[in-house]
Amino acid sequence: MNGSFRYVRKFIIHRKTVSKFHEQRLFSFNCFQKRTFSVNTNPLEMRFVQFKSVAGGPQRLGVQLSLDGDIVDVSAVDSCIPNNLVEFLRGGERFIERAKRIVADGKSITPLSQVELLSPVIGPDKVVCVGLNYTGHCEEQNLSKPQEPCIFNKFPCVIVGPYCDVIHPSNTKALDWEVELAVVIGKTAKEVLRKDALDYVFGYTVAQDITARDWMKNRNNGQWLLGKSMDTFCPLGPAVVMKEYVSDPHNLAISCSVNGEVKQNATTSELIFRVDDIIAYVSHFVTLLPGDIILTGTPAGVGVFRNPREFLKPGDVIESEIAQIGKLRNTVVQKN
Structure with missing residues (x-):
């Protein structure tokens, strides 16, 4: 009876240890995922700009990847994202998270030399x-x-x-x-x-x-x-x-x-x-x-x-x- 108890107790401790190990691995993985995004995103990478192509066309909303760097055209990648920052901000966190994912994916990059930068905010209330x-x-x-x-x-x-x-x-x-x-x-x-x-x-x-x-x-x-x-x-x-x-x-x-x-x-x-x-x-x-x-x-x-x-x-x-x-x-x- 005592031997069986010791075996069950040892098994439970082992299960807890394994479970804790997996929790730590999962935590580390999640942290690694967050750190990876942070490491790949320098302090100037979420620079919101409004711009037009020098060849003409409508106003766009983008994220400039660095100071004087190229631009991710977020409103072109996701048609749900407005082409101006005021409306974008009215949409709240859902638009911000979408924009961050687009920047992380590195899609639709436009060279700075091909655009005219506008004011990043146009038509605020105040x-x-x-x-x-x-x-x-x-x-x-x-x-x-x-x-x-x-x-x-x-x-x-x-x-x-x-x-x-x-x-x-x-x-x-x-x-x-x-x-x-x-x-x-x-x-x-x-x-x-x-x-x-x-x-x-x-x-x-x-x-x-x-x-x-x-x-x-x-x-x-x-x-x-x-x-x-x-x-x-x-x-x-x-x-x-x-x-x-x-x-x-x-x-x-x-x-x-x-x-x-x-x-x-x-x-x-x-x-x-x-x-x-x-x-x-x-x-x-x-x-x-x-x-x-x-x-x-x-x-x-x-x-x-x-x-x-x-x-x-x-x-x-x-x-x-x-x-x-x-x-x-x-x-x-x-x-x-």
Whole structure:
């Protein structure tokens, strides 16, 4: 009887050991599968772009495989995936997972040389902006740090692509540059808590907040809207990098040059109100929707506060760059 008991007990222990071994093997295999995808996907591989073929045709939605790299045409591979990012984000996680699988399969790759990159976000519901949000930008104006975010907006229709011309309006003599980190909202956010706010971010891109200073400061009864929202006043792109592929949005090099001369050079660590602060704050006033854009502010070095003042003129080339995300290159042209 005792011998039989010992045999049964030994058998049960053996079964448990084997079962545990298989569980470990399965766990290791699953982890290996996840690690394999991660290893094969460098930090810039989920860079969402909107583009058209240089030969013509409709707008497409794609994922650029690396900075300045070729593009996986996800909307061509899967007809269920919309050809624009705002509608894609409205579809939620199901579209995101489909896009990741397509990228992993490496299907329908289009050379960058064969496309025209558009703004990665077109037609968002809102473009929310934050003023006075870098310590250096406050210091160059001899201003104290604000106690709460300074919120204004730009009309969504003024968004243009990463390499589009910026029109110099005939009614301003004080056109200025402002490079900014832009946040793209991934899902509906209403009255969110700061600790949860980053869950609502889809990704990050580069923005140039072109500003007519004379209209911002001295016209329109002191309201900023017109000085910020003339045609072409929001170059955006070249890609929206998903948040998990940006190491730290609050520690990125950010710079702007005009005609090759560096005007702004800082890091996003200077942000007074961080991305989670801004989302939590704004979402208590207005519902943020998928595809909405938040411009988080600009560092020191804008033209109006230089000595002597400097303003953009037709022919000037503005380059706006943020580490891990990319660079805009926009030429100022005279309005016809």
